[in-house]
């Protein structure tokens with residue numbers, strides 16, 4: 385889910401070993417981890433792989449110049465958000481202007497004053513962290529801590545694009561807490577919130593870190609399961625189904641909650657668009673509700689897990 389804080393990683397890019405040695409000594413007491421690159425090509429590779437928190441970039445290097453590196457960093461979606469401080473021997477204001485135009489966060493002239501550089505580094509890292517946090521917070525559901533609908537929409541597009549390139553299997557699950565309105569009416573909204581949070585924590589517990597659990601809206605959740613076979617997806621849904629069914633809710637005696645699951649899998653779904661995927665998972669969910677709830681339905685296959693022994697009231701218009 386949301387990444388824990390790690391020590392900020394600083395990527396230092398300079399063709400001169402003396403600069404690397406100097407900064408390693410002068411910045412050794414900072415809360416930083418260091419990566420070093422002596423050429424622009426090396427820097428681009430490391431930036432992409434290691435996702436440093438900040439890049440200190442020399443302008444004058446053999447091969448790719450600092451400007452070329454900066455441009456390449458800012459043009460690549462994998463590296464465009466990493467802040468870059470230019471560290472250059474040039475005090476020419478045209479160079480400074482060009483650096484800022486290309487997206488540099490700051491510009492420091494060599495020979496640099498170490499305390500000043502240190503302060504600029506810390507301030508760039510702080511600002512970047514704050515921006516990241518705000519960006520992430522805007523994509524998180526406040527009640528459950530899961531990703532929200534806006535993130536889901538974005539992420540599903542990304543996964544579908546990657547599937548178009550790689551043809552790897554993909555599963556989408558939409559699940560919904562059964563009789564949630566009734567639960568709220570009988571036990572009150574704080575109980576409803578507790579169940580939503582409890583369900584979210586089960587999702588976090590039962591899913592792999594590569595899976596994406598989102599609150600889709602109200603009592604509805606959407607799960608994106610990359611690189612998952614139909615059987616694995618059904619088993620994952622059924623584990624969650626059994627876990628929520630078995631869960632006891634302290635402070636709410638007699639309360640029990642169940643959920644219904646609709647699964648769409650790439651094996652059964654020769655479609656491209658996010659809308660079609662969601663429709664397929666939704667229609668499987670509808671079948672699970674109609675079949676008596678507390679069960680898993682797979683698009684194109686019907687009942688996949690649970691439900692066999694259920695005796696439920698016939699479906700009504702407000703089945704939800």
Ligand SMILES: [Mg+2]
Pocket residue numbers: 398399400442443444445
């Ligand atoms: Mg140089």
